[in-house]
Amino acid sequence: MKFYYEVAPNKTVIKNSHFLTYHSNKKLQSGQIVEIPIGKKNIIGIVWRNVEKPTFDTKEIIRCYPTPLPKHLLEASRWISEYYQTPLGKVISAILPKGIFKNRRNKLVTESYTSKNSRTNFVYTNSQKDAIKKIDAINSGSIILHGITGSGKTEVYINQAKKVVASGKSVIVLTPEIALTSQLLINFKREFNNIKVVHSGLKETERFNIWNNIINDNSSQIIIGARSAIFSPVKELGLIIIDEAHEPSFKQEQTPKYSALRLASFLASKLKFKVILGSATPLVEDYFLAKKSNKNIIELTELANDNATKPILEIIDLSKEKSHPFLSAKLIHNIKDNIKNGQQTLIYHNRRGTAPITLCQNCGWQANCPNCFFPLTLHHDMFTLLCHTCGHKHNVPTSCPDCGKADIIYKGVGTKNIEQELKKLFPEASIIRFDADIDKDKTVDKLYNEIIGGNFDIIIGTQIIAKGLDIPKLKTVGIIQAEAGLSLPDFTSSERTFQLISQVTGRVGRHSSNTNVILQTYQPKNPIILYGLNQDYHNFYNYELNIRQKTFFPPFSFLLKLNCxxxxxxxxxxxxxxxxxxxxxxxxxxxxxxxxxxxxxEKTNAGYRWQIVVRAKKRSILLDIAANYSEKPHWSIDIDPPTLL
Known part of the structure; x- marks a missing residue:
């Protein structure tokens, strides 16, 4: 007897058609992964539903993976395809691991951990108790857990995860960086045995073995990983936790360009469970929409450590510093003392802010677009200032329009320059640099224990060191050029600058020891910098929301970015x-x-790249436009882009 099925292949075979019909001599379930013939090739597909015998001839399904995908992943696939105007085949390709039908020995690995430092008698702060009580009272939906750095959000995550696991369901914990997985894993190991870690750094075989283990495990599991871990095929999903939920890496940049936050919220609504979005600096857009719709915002306002001493905050005006191009005398003195006393220094620099900028070294004036208020980018070939959003052009000034001085600079400093200078100044120091150019064997994740253990005197880095890490021997945080991120021509530049300054400031002040933050800037009175240093989220939120409303950017509009x-x-x-x-x-x-x-x-390996940004009050209009470009050669679409860069 033949059974007939609509199968969704993992690539587009017929334009605007998501499904093809096949037959099998076996009865299959919705969600089963199959190998199907397409022309002379065999590809992977997912059985979507059974159908009546069609009027045309069908080909036979070649083979089938025995365990079907859980239904929530079929719902997720369909939703991403519709919400982001992406062919279903491309979504399926992202959800499934490679090599499902390779001839290899499937290695089922049971990852079990012995609980250490049992926290049976763990004492929650009053703020944590209050947050837990409020979360327990919520049945389902998205919850913003807005907790200051060091407030113990992880303990709240673990509390909620324990309750879900006890009910026989599984938990997915997402983190924005592989580097932060180690710290989360250490904390979760104390309470849970069945933990699986998923991230992009795994080899194909490793990734498949973990996926295979997850889909065939009928018990409650904790899945910890970066963005794609949301596609883990757990049987009964009961909770999604997204740590550092403000991070832009939760939006995938390659097709399918989905947001893990939006997908998690959809699944929570569909399956009636909770999503916890944890952050010290929630996204302005999410916070606004939550307030507008009276959704759940829960605050953690106390530090988890009662004995924690607040750090001393100091701003250095770089326009008055003459001793060194980018290291103030105060910061150099602190580093010297820290090395002498066996304490650590963290040097943070926003590498993404090293674009060609136009800045007055004397007063801090910066060239901005009169239409968008975004920084203008210097194009050396034309020696013209250009707005990368609206196209406005401006002549390069020979003197500052504010103070009249001719101290105009056009570039920033990189982390490699900082490392070289510090090695000259402190040849005896153990220095480590973390940025996009480092060796794969020298990542934060690989050297986590050495960092925490105090093996390095000076830690230099970009965004990757700004968040999540708790470094007990850290004495001083030095922020090299705080306004660097503000030079980027993007509507989220102020928000990202605030978040990163606030987050890196939060690396100290967690313990009883005295610590300090030295923030260097050419714009010492810039409100974004001051809000970030003081970790003043609410005043920043009101300030930024006012600008977004004036400039008609999200949350007051929807965006579509088209690249050709x-x-x-x-x-x-x-x-x-x-x-x-x-x-x-x-x-x-x-x-x-x-x-x-x-x-x-602009210039890539594939050629020259230009962009069109379309803005509208209704998202549906942008979907109509995107439909014309989703499979158009030379074009790519990004609906709800987290950045215009």
Whole structure:
């Protein structure tokens, strides 16, 4: 007897068609992973549903993986495809591991841990108790757990996870960086035995073995990992925890371009469980929407350590520093003392802010677009200042329009420069640098125990060291050029700068020892910098929301970013302008178009890249536009982009 099924292949076979019909001599379940013939090739697909015998001939399913995907992953696939205008095949390709039907020995690994430092008598702070009580009273939906750095959000996560595991269900814990997995794992190991870690650093075989273990494990599991861990095929999903939920890495940049936060919220709504979005600096957009719809915002306002001593905060005006190009005398003195006393120094620099900027070294004035209020980017080839969002051009000033001085600078400093200078100044010190260019064997994750153990005198890094880490021997945090991130031409630049300053400031002041933060800047009175240093989220939120409303950026509008890439600059510009005009003609005053302009990273290996940003009050209009470009050659779409860079 033949059974007939609609199968969703893991790539687009027929444009605008998600399913193909096949037959099998075996009865299959919805969600089963199968190998199917397409022309002369065999590809992977998912059985979506059984159907009646069609009027046309069908091919036979070649083979089938025995355990079906849980239904929530089918729901997730369909939702991503519709919500982000992405072909279902590309979503399925992202959800499934590679090599499912490879001829290899499936290694089922049981990961068990012996609980250490049992926390049976663990004492929660009053703030944690209050938060737990409020979360317990909520049946389902998204919860923003807004806790100051060092308030013990992880303890609240563990409390909620224990209750879900006790009910026979599984928990997925997402973290924005592999580097932060180690610390979460150590904390969760104390309470749970069945933990599996999923991240992009795994080899294909390792990734498959863990996936295979998860899908065939009928007991309650804790899954810890980066963004893609949300696709872990657990049988009964009962809770999703997203730590550092403000991080942009929770939005995937490659197709399918989904947000793990939005997907988690959808699943929570569909399956009636809770999602906890933990952050000391929640996204302005999420916080606004939660307040507007009276959704759950729970505050953690106390430090978890009663004996913690607040750090001393100091701002250094770099325009008055003459001893060194980017290291103040105060910071150099502190590093010297820390080395002498066996204490650590963390040097933070926003590497993403080292774009060609135009800044007055004397008073801190910066060249901004009069339309978007974004920083203008210097293009050396034309020696012109350009707005990468709306296309506004401006002549490069020869003197500062505010103070009249000719102290205009056009570039920042990189982490490698900082490392070289510190090695010259402190040849005896043990120095480690963490950024995108470091060796794979020298990541925060690999050297976690050495960092915590105090093996390094000076730790230099970018965003990766700004969040999550608790370093007991850390005495001083030095922020090299605090306004660097503000130079980026993006509507989230102020928010990211605030978040990172606030987060890196939170690396100290967690213990009883005296600590300090030295923030260096050319803009000592900039409100974003002051709010970040003082970890003043609520005043920052009100300030930023006011600017977003004036400039009509999210949460007051929806965005669609269209990128086109061609081999030659001329062809790229012609096509970008042509499509921008087509969109204007078709949608008129329902939308606003910004650009077309060169993308922030204009020259790529594939050619020249330009972008069009479309803005609208209704997201549905942007979906209609995106549908025309989702599979158009040379074009890519990004709905709800977390950044315009």
């Amino acid at each position: 890439t061609y081999k030659t600059e001329k062809t790229t510009i012609q096509n970008a302008r042509k499509e921008a005009n087509n969109i204007k003609k078709q949608f008129g005053d329902k939308i606003q178009i910004l650009g077309p302009t060169p993308a922030f990273h």
